[in-house]
Amino acid sequence: MDATDGRLEAATVRARVATRENIARMNRSERAASALWPVPLAFGLAAILVARVTAVIDSRDALGIRGEFLIRDPDTALQLASVVASGMLVFLGIVFSTTLVAIQLAGSQYSPRAVRIFLRLRLTKVALGVFVATFVFAVAVLGEIRTKSGSDFTPTASLTVLVLLMVATVVTFLVFASGTARLLRIQYLVERIADEARPVFRDAFTRAQEVQADRPAPATATRVCTNRSPGVLDAVDVADLADAAAAAEGWIDVVAPVGGYVATGAPLAVVHGGGGGGGGDDRDGDQDVAIRRCFLLSNERTMLEDPAFGLRQLVDVAIRGLSPAVNDPTTAVQVIDRITDLLGGIADRPDPPEWYVDAAGTARVRMRGDTFDDLLRLGYVEIIRYGAGAPQVVRRLHAAFGSLSALGDARHHASIAAMGALLDAAVADAMPAPFSDLSGHPDPRGLG
Structure with missing residues (x-):
């Protein structure tokens, strides 16, 4: 037992084995989940690829179905593709308008923090993706249809895929409208928030990989590692932080709380033991740079950790x-x-x-959680x-x-x-x- 500030502390501490987190990948995944454009972009690119494939099939009549489609007249096919292309723009406008109204309602009636649920809603992104894909494919089909005398050509395979996309669009719109209306009901919104929180609670309070480790000795030399870019602390790569502490032959006390805003110049962590590092001026030492890389800061609070x-x-x-x-x-x-x-x-x-051990079982990081x-x-x-x-x-x-x-x-x-x-x-x-x-x-x- 050691006496510290008048209190007796045990010689060993409960600790958790530090697991390695790729916080750069976590950051990319979180940003992608909160953005509306990646999924529609992927659907649009896929539509271009499918359009090229069906164009080749039509030009070679690889399936032997030329002229077997319900619409054989090139003029009628041209009108169909034109109507679908223009109709998809209307559908896209409806989806965007509905999403914006839902976001405004969530922010004003429920909580501004609940807006992220609608931005992360997979159904909205898939609906936008299907509409974008149908629009892009319809425009591609317009370029294939030839109506000049003597060179009439109706792309049978492309029109077949276009009709299937039309059906998928109608079904997707109905599902989107139903899902959005359901999520606007408060009981489903709060359940969605709770569902997202449950695995985070479970991971934070898990008893897996718990060990007993020797309590680090108090260090005579300490150094504060400060923040260089302001933001909300979303996650910490504890394993890399433990490696940095081992390289410094000491241990690191994380003082910035996860979920809190860390201003420029505010302390991120205190390094106990070791030498080198920041040097007390604006120039960063290698140790401080390595430590800062272990902290994921962003513009908004998330439930990553x-x-x-x-x-x-x-x-x-x-x-x-x-x-x-x-x-x-x-x-x-x-x-x-x-x-x-x-x-x-x-x-x-x-x-x-509060403690995390490195691969050798030595307590290297202290980080207080909720x-x-x-x-x-x-x-x-x-x-x-x-x-x-x-x-x-x-x-x-x-x-x-x-x-x-x-x-x-x-x-x-x-x-x-x-x-x-x-x-x-x-x-x-x-x-x-x-x-x-x-x-x-x-x-x-x-x-x-």
């Missing part, structure tokens, strides 16, 4: 519903359902270890603050705390009980006695 962001989105939706301008406590109850489900999945697990208590406060405090005057919200919160106590590890019972006491105090201050008596009964449905 940030379970708290899932709760943040849900809580934002709940408190928006509890605002006097909206006055929709049922939305808050539906959000509490998902928050309780997420927290219930980790209530029986210990908090994530604990159960942190997530519990994030999930409920603001809802308690703004929902203490709504009986159904209070009853649902009492039921949530009861279920978490039943599911949770004994070490979490005190924090859950403290949250219940906070709720009681808020209700006593916000609700008259007859209603507060009614609200004191737990009810998983609120008031039905």
Whole structure:
């Protein structure tokens, strides 16, 4: 046991084996998932390729189907391709308009953080892709049809594919309209957010690859590695960071929280032990450059390694519903359902270890993640603050705390009980006695 700041610390620490993350690839994947153009572009390029193939088939009559199509007259085929090409532009306009309206509605009615759900919606990208592909293919078919006397030519294979694309377009549009309308309903939106958050919660609180490691000795020499480009910290490559710490013959304390905004010049990490590096001026040492490469910063918060962001989105939706301008406590109850489900999945697990070991089993990186208590406060405090005057919200919160106590590890019972006491105090201050008596009964449905 070592004495540090008057406290006794164990000689060993719980640690997790550092797993290597390709944060550059993670960044590209996240940017692609939030962009609308990659999938339509891929569909458009595929349509060009298919158009070239069908053109070759038609020119050689490789399938022996020339003249067998329902439309044999080149003029009629030309009109069909023209109508399809112009119609696809209308469909594209409808999809863009619907998407923009959905984004505006999500930002104003639910939460600006919920906009990312619509931008990442695969159905929207596929719908745009199908419409772009049909438009590109129809334009390509227009170039194949010849109507001059003596050289009439109707591309049978190309027209067949065009008709199939028309059918696919209609089906895709119906599915897109249905899916978008469904996602605009609040219960499906919050469930979508919860579905995205569940694997992040599971990975953050997993007990896999946990080991016991010797606690690093306090270092006499420390150096702060500061940030050079501002942004939100989305992920950390802990394995590469452990390698950098091993190269410095010390250990690294990550002080910038995942999900937080890191300004220029703000500290990212503190290097304990070793030498060299930043040198105290604007010139970067090799060690500091290697350390900075382990941090993925972007313009917005994501759920790559940030379970708290899932709760943040849900809580934002709940408190928006509890605002006097909206006055929709049922939305808050539906959000509490998902928050309780997420927290219930980790209530029986210990908090994530702060330490990470390298391949040799030496503790090299200390990075504090969100604990159960942190997530519990994030999930409920603001809802308690703004929902203490709504009986159904209070009853649902009492039921949530009861279920978490039943599911949770004994070490979490005190924090859950403290949250219940906070709720009681808020209700006593916000609700008259007859209603507060009614609200004191737990009810998983609120008031039905």
